[in-house]
Amino acid sequence: SAISRGAPPLSAPAMAAVSDFLDEVVLGASSADGPVQAWDVRTGMQLKAYKTTACGRGGLCRLGEDYLVAAHVAKNALDVWGLDKESALHRFFVGEPVSVVAASPDGTHFAAGALSGAVYVWEVSTGVLAKTWNAHFKAVSAVSFAAEGSVLVTAGEDTVVSAWSMASVLDPAAATAPPVPTYSWAEHALPVTSLAVGGGPAGGAGGSALVASASADRTCKIWTLGGGHLLRSVEFPAALACVALDACESTLYAGATDGRVFEVPLNAVANAVANAGAGLAGGGDDKRVANASGAAAVLEGHARAVTAIQCSADGELVTSSSEDGTCRVWDAASRQTTHVLRHPKGSPIVALAVAPRARVAGDGAGGAGERRKLAPLAPFSRFAGGAGDASGGKQGGRLEPWEGAPVVLRGVRFDDNETETRREGGSTPLRRIGGGPATGGGEKRERETDGEDDREDSVVFLRERLPPPPPPPPPPE
Numbered sequence: 001s002a003i004s005r006g007a008p009p010l011s012a013p014a015m016a017a018v019s020d021f022l023d024e025v026v027l028g029a030s031s032a033d034g035p036v037q038a039w040d041v042r043t044g045m046q047l048k049a050y051k052t053t054a055c056g057r058g059g060l061c062r063l064g065e066d067y068l069v070a071a072h073v074a075k076n077a078l079d080v081w082g083l084d085k086e087s088a089l090h091r092f093f094v095g096e097p098v099s100v101v102a103a104s105p106d107g108t109h110f111a112a113g114a115l116s117g118a119v120y121v122w123e124v125s126t127g128v129l130a131k132t133w134n135a136h137f138k139a140v141s142a143v144s145f146a147a148e149g150s151v152l153v154t155a156g157e158d159t160v161v162s163a164w165s166m167a168s169v170l171d172p173a174a175a176t177a178p179p180v181p182t183y184s185w186a187e188h189a190l191p192v193t194s195l196a197v198g199g200g201p202a203g204g205a206g207g208s209a210l211v212a213s214a215s216a217d218r219t220c221k222i223w224t225l226g227g228g229h230l231l232r233s234v235e236f237p238a239a240l241a242c243v244a245l246d247a248c249e250s251t252l253y254a255g256a257t258d259g260r261v262f263e264v265p266l267n268a269v270a271n272a273v274a275n276a277g278a279g280l281a282g283g284g285d286d287k288r289v290a291n292a293s294g295a296a297a298v299l300e301g302h303a304r305a306v307t308a309i310q311c312s313a314d315g316e317l318v319t320s321s322s323e324d325g326t327c328r329v330w331d332a333a334s335r336q337t338t339h340v341l342r343h344p345k346g347s348p349i350v351a352l353a354v355a356p357r358a359r360v361a362g363d364g365a366g367g368a369g370e371r372r373k374l375a376p377l378a379p380f381s382r383f384a385g386g387a388g389d390a391s392g393g394k395q396g397g398r399l400e401p402w403e404g405a406p407v408v409l410r411g412v413r414f415d416d417n418e419t420e421t422r423r424e425g426g427s428t429p430l431r432r433i434g435g436g437p438a439t440g441g442g443e444k445r446e447r448e449t450d451g452e453d454d455r456e457d458s459v460v461f462l463r464e465r466l467p468p469p470p471p472p473p474p475p476p477e
Contacts, residue, residue, distance in 0.1 A: 023357040024312055026319050028327050029053065029060040029070055030347035036060065036070065036081075037343060038360055041317055041329050044339035047360055050086050053079040057241070057307050058100035058142050058194065060351035063124065064107030065359060066374045070351070071112060073097045078112070082374050083355055084362030092380035094120065100142055104149030109166070110380070111152055113140025119154055121169060127378030131169050133178040136160060142195040146209045151182070151225055153211055155192035161185045161213045163225060183228035190217035194242040198249040210249050214240035220254050222266070234264055244309035253318055255306025261299035261320050263335070301328050301337055308352040321349040
């Protein structure tokens with residue numbers, strides 16, 4: 001260990017941070033109206049039930065360190081909870097049904113994919129809808145940010161996977177033009193059902209991160225953001241509904257519609273075990289299966305389709321949810337089920353998210369005795385260009401005068417003769433407040449030689465332009 005080699009031990013705050021990072025809670029949402037359940041993956045104990053929502057696959061995510069967001073498809077809304085409270089804090093309405101959501105790792109941006117194929121991106125600090133565009137021809141089936149939030153990856157039922165640079169998405173110079181994807185992959189034959197984006201070995205800057213896409217065509221394809229190349233294609237014996245990568249990007253987990261979870265080591269040599277068994281292609285009983293792309297192991301236990309998979313930060317546990325109303329926690333080393341987490345109503349669990357236990361408990365920096373204060377969350381705007389309000393948007397999309405892009409007003413220079421003409425009822429240009437001409441390319445006004453203050457002169461000018469006040473009302477009799 002590091003201590004045995006003479007390295008200084010970790011400080012108490014550092015140890016607490018590591019403990020909070022590894023002590024995780026899994027959050028499961030159902031497609032039927034009901035609470036979002038929070039379970040401790042280590043003990044299987046239920047901790048909270050966030051009321052009430054109904055979302056689809058990929059419709060649940062954690063926003064920053066303090067919030068949980070679910071896409072309520074039937075109500076065209078985003079439901080928001082603080083992780084420390086079971087009651088919903090906000091409901092932000094969107095202009096159309098959105099089914100999948102994702103937040104950047106640093107919590108600065110939030111993205112949602114709509115059934116129409118449009119993608120929405122909000123700036124979390126202000127609530128401004130920064131961009132919306134038609135990213136796919138059919139419904140968006142998955143959205144995910146590359147680590148550090150530099151790349152947004154989207155997938156749709158049109159079989160296309162696209163990678164968008166956030167720099168081009170948020171470019172103010174192209175505010176009215178749709179962004180152009182950095183990469184667009186159309187290798188799948190049927191709709192893409194899920195995405196998994198790795199952090200990449202370079203610290204997660206997005207330059208070399210892996211992107212795994214699962215499809216109903218029974219394949220999982222692995223791409224790299226460092227060049228956009230297809231690195232690997234893995235075939236499975238059943239249609240896939242979800243996919244996940246572990247923290248080291250060394251193992252891929254794919255959930256199938258028949259209830260099986262396939263484990264594929266990405267560092268295995270292709271064809272090394274091509275003759276190890278026929279279970280993958282022939283449906284045999286051997287739990288070690290193989291195909292032309294490498295070895296795989298099968299985790300069996302779910303009775304219906306697997307809907308979501310989450311890997312723990314330390315790589316020791318894998319959690320899968322299913323339409324049979326259960327979540328199973330698997331030990332990654334032994335591939336055995338350690339806990340079976342059941343929805344209280346038996347409803348299908350279709351989306352999973354992971355949060356630190358300390359955030360769910362609401363502990364502050366001082367431990368369990370100190371309550372954590374949530375960071376403020378601005379309402380999400382319903383329309384592009386303006387901040388939101390309590391109902392999730394502005395009436396009619398009208399912006400206030402102080403909102404939106406800055407407007408530059410050019411003034412016009414005039415002299416005393418023009419002022420006299422204006423006083424006599426003639427036409428004269430407007431004078432720029434604060435003094436100074438704008439003609440001839442906006443030259444700077446020279447200071448008056450008599451020492452008259454520009455600001456005072458502007459006030460006098462404004463008073464002259466204003467109409468006289470109305471006469472006072474007559475005194476009552």
